[in-house]
Amino acid sequence: MVLQEEVAKMMQLPCDMEMSRKSGETKVFTLRRCDESDVDAIVKLQQDVYDALPDKSIFVKTKPEEFLESVKLDYCFCFMDGDEMAAFTLGVSGRVSYRNYGEYLDYDDEHLMKTTSMDTSFVSPKYRGFGLQKFFFELREEAAKEDGCTEAVTTIAPDNEFSLANAYKTGYEVVKTMVIYGGLKRCILRKIFE
Numbered sequence: 001m002v003l004q005e006e007v008a009k010m011m012q013l014p015c016d017m018e019m020s021r022k023s024g025e026t027k028v029f030t031l032r033r034c035d036e037s038d039v040d041a042i043v044k045l046q047q048d049v050y051d052a053l054p055d056k057s058i059f060v061k062t063k064p065e066e067f068l069e070s071v072k073l074d075y076c077f078c079f080m081d082g083d084e085m086a087a088f089t090l091g092v093s094g095r096v097s098y099r100n101y102g103e104y105l106d107y108d109d110e111h112l113m114k115t116t117s118m119d120t121s122f123v124s125p126k127y128r129g130f131g132l133q134k135f136f137f138e139l140r141e142e143a144a145k146e147d148g149c150t151e152a153v154t155t156i157a158p159d160n161e162f163s164l165a166n167a168y169k170t171g172y173e174v175v176k177t178m179v180i181y182g183g184l185k186r187c188i189l190r191k192i193f194e
Contacts, residue, residue: 013077019130027130029086031139034076039067041085042078049122058157060181062090062120066099075116075143079132086127091140092117094149101153104178104188116144118154133163137170141193150193155186 014032034042043064053059062070067090070076075091092099094113102115121136141152154172156163164187172189180186 021129029079034071045085052125058160075140087123087132089121089136090119092119114150116149116152134166152191154189
């Protein structure tokens with residue numbers, strides 16, 4: 001669980017954070033915002049994570065041009081282990097766009113402007129178990145709240161038990177299930193910010 005001091009600290013980026021596995025192993029990662037120079041590393045990490053998945057249908061890859069757009073407009077953060085990108089996350093800011101998941105809930109433009117989309121997070125297989133994905137949920141929420149968003153929406157495959165568990169732990173609820181992404185079934189989850 002992220003402590004309030006950690007939430008405040010993480011908004012002053014870059015910063016070093018010590019993360020732990022249940023085994024007791026600890027590692028210091030550098031948490032920072034991403035920029036255009038990171039797009040190639042983001043695309044490579046996404047491909048590495050995708051290649052390691054036994055069930056490819058649970059993960060829809062983001063296009064390089066969407067990453068390029070997002071590092072300019074949205075909440076893009078990464079954990080670095082030295083020069084290696086260990087994990088990446090992307091939250092689409094409250095804006096009118098096909099990338100705003102409020103579209104799946106038929107939100108009007110005014111509502112979309114107050115809704116952030118928890119778009120994607122991926123962690124290199126060698127860095128799993130440090131709680132990086134759960135941390136990313138909280139980090140993107142804090143960034144969205146600072147921008148005036150009042151809720152977050154995300155999509156998760158019904159068979160992706162790990163991601164669903166992380167979403168439930170951080171307060172998301174399934175509000176709809178539908179077929180999107182060219183024929184893939186997804187849960188649409190929402191969290192109203194307090």
